[in-house]
Amino acid sequence: MKILMFGTRPDEQPATKEWADANNVTVDATPEQLSLDNVDKVAGYDGISVLQLEPLEDPKVYEALAKHGIKNLAVRSTGYEIYNLKAARDNGITVTNVPAYSPRSVAEHTLALTMTMLRKIHMIEVNEHHNDFSWAGVEAPEIHNLTVGIIGAGKIGSTVARIFKALGSTVIATDPIHRPELADTLDYVDYDTLLAKADIVTMHTPLTDDMFHFMDAKRFKQMKKSAIFINASRGKVVNTPDLIDALKNGEIQSAGLDTVEDEDAYFSHKVPGDKTGNPYIDTLLPMKNVVLTPHIAFYTDMAVKNMVQISLNNAKQIIDGETPFSPVN
Known part of the structure; x- marks a missing residue:
């Protein structure tokens, strides 16, 4: 059995080798992103x-x-909205994801962002670079x-809830599924109540049609002026221009972001020059x-290992004719 990994990073190599040795499978890797230009590289591979x-x-x-006999597309992430699920299905290809590589990793980063904004560490650091050690503000x-x-309040959101509950915070949440195991951790409320009452509003939803630009000008205006997003x-x-306006106009106090449109x-990766060229990033950074952190909330040793090995397990299961752990189409 042979599997080819696209879009690989050096940090994935140890987990890949460990899995390949344990399963007696040949796993080759390329840093290239899969595209029409290089899709023929899959010739001779099983998945x-x-x-x-x-x-x-x-x-x-x-x-x-499909012409090369590939029946799977094992995605090494939770999100799969950038893949063409219909085209995959039409060609007999099962797409899988890694639904919970490490909820703790994102939850801990959420806590880090929250405490950075709450204790104004970002402001203090800037002031200290100018030898300003005053306590004002x-x-x-x-x-x-x-x-x-x-x-x-799914896998990640519920982990976030437990962390803040352990710190003594009052935790409220909105989610279409009310989990009884969270009864001693949080109270479920509607969106209007959450936005009006929360001192910290944190997002942990997938990108669905209903959630596209969910946080917009109207909802930022519902939040406390002292709130952290x-x-x-x-x-x-998030509707990023609306978020920028809310921050500039004092409709909310601050924002800790690990992702942006x-x-x-x-x-x-490193972008040359003084500006990135992305108007949202270039506006938010100063x-x-x-x-703003560069989408690294997931990036822990445990998460990387799980993303690699759960993905390869999914691929092997499909190649073996078994039902994969986490199909999405």
Whole structure:
């Protein structure tokens, strides 16, 4: 059995070798993103694993995969909205994802962003670069006195809830599924109540049609002026120009962001020059009430290992004629 991995990074190599040795499978890797230009590289392989930074929408790619006998597309991430699920299905290709590579990794990063904004560490650091060690403007509330509002209390959101509950915060959430195991951790409320009451609003939803630009000017105006907004989910769940306006106009206090719209061509590598060329990133970066990290909330040793090995397990299961762990189409 032979599997080819596209879009690989050096940090994935140890987990890949460990899995290949344990399963007696040949796994080859290329840093190239899968595309119509290189799809013929799959010739001679039984399956593939991919991690794309840009959309893979061209139906001809899926047609070519099918002609080479590929029956799977094992995605090494949770999100799969950039793949053409219909084209895959039409060509007999099962797409799989890694639904929970490490909820703790994103939850811990959410906490880090929250505490950075709450304790104004970002502002203090800027001031200290100018030898300003004064205390003006950096007094902060304590987290146990605040209400945390979680939009999307699934695997990641529920982990976030437990962390903040352990710190003494009041936790409220909106989610179409009410999980009884969270009864001692949070209270479910509607969107209007959450936005009005929460001192910290944090997003943990997938990017669905309903959630596209969910956070917009109207919803930012519903939040407290002292509120902190956190997004460690998908960039497009937020209308970024509306967020920028809300931050500039003082409608909310600050934002900690791990993702932003149209980030794919910029995040995960060094961009030459003083500006990125992405108007959202270039506007947000210099703002004093914003911290922006380059979509690294997931990026821990445990998460990387799980993303690789769950993806390869899915690929092997399909090659063996078994039902994969996490099909999405």
